[in-house]
Amino acid sequence: MSDKKVNFVNPDCLPVEHVTLTVDNAGVVRQIPALDPYWVEDRLLIVYEKPPLDSVMVFGAVDTWRASMTLYLDNLKWLLSLEHHRFWSVVIYHPKCMDALVSFLQESNPPYMPPYENTEVQTLYGDIRKYIFIVFSRLITNKESKTEWMTKEHMSALIYNKFVFTIPILWDLCLEYGVDNKQHMSRLMASVFTLQPQYETDAKTALAFVTEAFKYIILQVNKDYDSDEPPNLPETFNGFSEIHRPGNSKHNDKLTFNILQDLIIHLLDTAMTLRLFLEVYPKSVKVFRETNFVNSIVQMYEYGIPMLYTKLKEVGDRRSTGYPAAERHIAMARGELVDMFREVLAHYKNAIFSGQDNVSLYVEQYLSAMMDALSERLFMRDYNACYPVHEDIEMLRQAYPEIDTVKTDFILQAIYSNLYDEYSTNQDAMTNGHYGSSSDSDSDSDSDSELESEVENTDNKIPDHLKQESLITEVRDILPHLGDGFILKCLEHYGFDSAKVINRIFEDNLDLCLKDIDPSLPIIPEDPLDKQFLETGVARLNVFDGDEFDVMVRDDVDLSRIHDGKKKSKYADLKDVLADKSEVRNMGDFYSKYSLVCDDSMYSDEYDDSYDAMATPAPVSDNTDMRRPFVTPRALRGRQDGDYEESSEESSEEEEEAQQPSSSSRNRMDFCVNPEEVRARREAAWQARRGKGHRPPPTPKSTDVTGKPKGQGQEKEVLNNRDRKEKHKSSRANHNRRSGAQWKRSQGMMPS
Incomplete structure (x- = not known):
């Protein structure tokens, strides 16, 4: 028999995967790795079992369970007492070790269930729960001492390849310990996902499975078991064709109360698990966003929760003890779905308020999640009742003033229109299709039928012409590039719900029948x-x-506008048309407002307006006045010889101008000469005088020696310049140094 009580020796402090221990077995010395099946003891590890229920209590059942679970607790204590290398060897190589640990997570009492009434059972259950948590905490600890440690690379491969941690195990840990050990669970989840990033890919696959499970629940509660017709679900819900019933179930099996209870418990368990997973590991929001799981939450809330209430009334018995529990579990599932969406938004808000990098990216992701949730009115109405959206958006506007106001206004408008809609005013907040809670089943069924008929009438009501135009205007204000005809087609397809139309267009998620229509289609009136x-x-x-x-x-x-027979024209010919001045006279009233038109009797060509601008009236003409006689203004009389004289220079300029044709003929009746023309003439005269007897400077010779690039040929002038430079280069610069040196030597300036 081998001696397995060998002390662990690691003087070089090597990682445990590189340590080899020496074992002496009946004189035979062997070298065995520290992680090896050799260190696994032959010990019976039992699995966890649920305690017996009080309703089906059998004599001695509690004592039997206590004895069995005491042994289970001793196994946990023994496992924790092992050395580091023995502990990992048992976890990896013992065939029942992981089954024993996982069995508790699968059979434990979830938080939504009441605790056990038996004090002894509850105490033993609490001890087992404590040691299970310690075991899993040790499984993510890579270093226990200087000599007992494991590299993170080897540990990440070990826990992933040996299925020590899987996504179901992590989710079960969140459900069991996420409520009262949130801080420690956050460190555990962060360590696992940091050690092995491959778990993020597994989480995406798990969320895809949960999406299919949600679809299956919706299918079960919406299916008419008396007919082979598919469930009457909206076109926006996709994926039902991919869901198949279990192989051991018959097609004509009807939904019973026990099956409905299982569906409710499964929904509640899944919703609470995912909510706690988001709470203890906020970075998982990235996985939820990539799998578009928000749509699954909204669809489950919209098409699953109301039908669960309806089916519960159909197959359940109010007098049974399971009916109130099932009703309570549906309400808890509703709250968990709302809180799950809240945790998704909380991750984005915390990143924005903490001032992390890429704040604009988190703002866009927040608005995108809100836009996804707006696709169904029931979920957003209940979410806004629990967590007012306008408060969050107001805080975001203060933290990030550059937020897209078009999207925020659209979100608030969609929520407010949903709140004050006729459909929503007939129900209280958080109703979810569960109309009333009266004990009288007849009154409940009557109120349900009345509300359903009112909702049906509201949805099928065709709006009048004015309301139709207002809905088109509401959509066009946000999407001005779309045609009115295309908007009307979308409104008719989605039941004249403008918020839904805008959301679908923003998401580019229109139905196939609308994608083929030209977006710029105008409204074509009816013929x-x-x-x-x-x-x-x-x-x-x-x-x-x-x-x-x-x-x-x-x-x-x-x-x-209708005339019978030949109609006589007003004018006989063109002369009559030109002679008709009635239109001109009619325009007099219009121009009289601007004081531009006056009567002929008030106008006189001989009127002197020289003194109109002065305060004193103009003097009255009198023949006895001995002042100077009246002189005709110079501008109004013709030019005469001797009126004025000009200098010789000005006269010569005028003669030259007279000889040259003028570019523009000047009116001699002008009051004064345009100064620009005078300056132009003087400049031309000065330039002409300056050019007399003046020889222009010679054109500078070209000294270009560079010429064109090599291979393209050179001009003759460039070649001449090169020869000239070569010939005279000794007369300047640093050339002719030999003759200069000889002259210096002759003068004794430098030794020879």
Whole structure:
């Protein structure tokens, strides 16, 4: 028999996966790795069992359970007492070790269930729960001492490849310990996902499975078991064709109360587990976003929760003890779904308020999650009742002023329109299709039928012309590039729900029948002839059908525009047209407002307005006045010789200007000469005088020696410049140094 009581020796402090221990077995010395099946003891490890229920209590059942679970507790204590390498060897290589640990997570009492009434049972259960948590905490500890430790790389491969931790195990740990050990669970989850990032990929696969499970629950509660027709679900819900019933179930099995209880418990357990997973490990929001799990939450809340209440009334018995528990569990599942969405948004808000990098990215992700949730009105109404959205958006606006106001206004408008909708006013907050809680089943069924009929009438009501235009305007204000005809088609398809239409267009998630329509389609008015043909069955084929004078389709024809016979023209010829000044006289009233028109009797060409701007009136003309005689203004009389004299320079300029043709003829009756023209003429004269007898400077010679690039040929002038430079280069710069040195030596300036 081998001696397994060998002390662990690691003087070099090597990781445990590189340590080899020496074992002396009957004189035979062996080298055995520290992690090896050799160190596994032959010990019976039993699995955990649920305690007996009080309702089906059998004599001696509690004592039997206590004895069995005491042995289970001793096994846990023994496992924790092992050395580091023996502990890991048992966990990895013992065939029943992980089954024993996981059995407790599968059979434990979840938080939504009441504690056990028996004090002894509850005490023993609490001890087992404590040691299970310690075992899993030790499984993520890679270093216990200087000599007993394991590299993180080896540990990450070990826990992943040996299935020590899996996503179901992690989720069960969250459900069992996430309520009262949130801080320690956060460190545990962060360590696992940091050690092995591959768990994020597994989490995506697990969320995809949960999505299918939600769809299966919706299918079960919406299916009509008396017919082979598919469930009457909206077109927005996809994926039902991929769901298959279990192989051992019959197609005609009806939904019973026990099956309904299982569906409710499964929904509650899954919702609470995912909510706690988000709470203890907020970074998992990234996985939820990548799998678009928010849509699954909203759809489950919209199409699953109300039907669970309905099916509970159909197959349940109010007098049974299980009915109140099932009703309470549905309410808890509703709260967990709402809180799950709250945790998703809380991750984005915490990142924004903490001032992390890429704040704009978190703001966009927050708004995107809100837009996804707006696809169904029931969920958003209940969420807003629990957590007012306008308060969160107001805080976001203060923390990030550059937030997209179009999206925030659209979100608030959609929520408010949902709150004050006729459908929502008939129910209290957080009703979810569960109308009333009265004990009288008849009154409940009557109120349910009345509300259902009211909702049906509201949904099927076709809006009038004015309301239709207002809905089109509401959509066009946010999406101005769309045509009115395309918006009307979308409104008709989605039951005249403008918020739903805007959300679908933003998400690019329109149905196939709408994607083929031109987005710029205008509204095409209805042809009255088509309506007449449908009413009478008579098709009229005429080029004037439907015009403004068609008495067959119009009752308000303008008879003043209809003339019988030849109509006499007002004017006989063009001369009469030109002679008619009635239009000119009519314009006098219009221009009189601007004081631009006056009567002929008030206008006089001889009126002197020289003194109109002065305060004193103009002097009255009198022949006895001995002042200077009246002189005609110079601007109004012709030019005469001797009126004025100019200098010789100005006269010469005028002569030159007279000889040259002027670019623009100047009116001699102008009051004064344009100064610009005077300056231009003087400049031209000065330039002309300056050019007399003046020789322009010679054109500088080109000294270009560079020329064109090599291979393209050179001009003759460049070649001449090169020869000239080569010939005269000794006369300047640093050339002719030999003759200069000889002259210096001759003068004794430098030794020879």
